[in-house]
Amino acid sequence: MSASELQKAMTSLIAVFYKYSGKEGDKTTLSKGELKELLTAEMADIFGKSTDQTALDKIFKDLDANRDGTVDFQEYVTLVACITMLCNDFFSQKK
Template sequence: MYETLITSLSPSVSHSLRTLTFYFALSFFLHLVTMSGIQQAMSLLIASFHKYSGKEGDKFTLSKIELKELLEAELGEMLGKASDKSAVDRIFKDLDSNKDNTVDFKEYVTLVSCLTVMCNDFFIKK
């Protein structure tokens, strides 16, 4: 889609956009490379949350449907039955600590933290 748009522009504008896109991508890559592992992990957690939040309203929270999508796409192998409605309902209820019927970023990070601790415990015992 974007390629078609760029090629439909005049050659000089098209070249400028391609150059700008290249430099933006290069700048982002270099920034990512210079980030520590923890900073990269934090960036990925934030990006993953916002990839799914706001599709159904508030862009700073996950609805039950958005949480289900996130669980299936990002943690499917790990959680197994994320597609099971009752399992998603239980996870959502447990995460929604303030009972506002959404999962905010802090509640989402709680899930990821707990899963990370469980993985660490599993690999330490091996």
């Protein structure tokens, strides 16, 4: 039995996180630099090649819910879920 589309999406979500985490320290979290690299490489259509440090700082601060200076997997999933909801709203309005 092959994986469902949802299972493939979940696996991809996990793989992308770990592709960028741990380059600058803890493998279970994203530093600000790792988050910037992930956003510009994996979500270029949404974030572009943004070099706006103020915008990145705000995104990072908003994501770092527990204020530990890193973005953990749960905080990362929250970001992806929020962006997914915004995309859904955008495309729902186009109908």
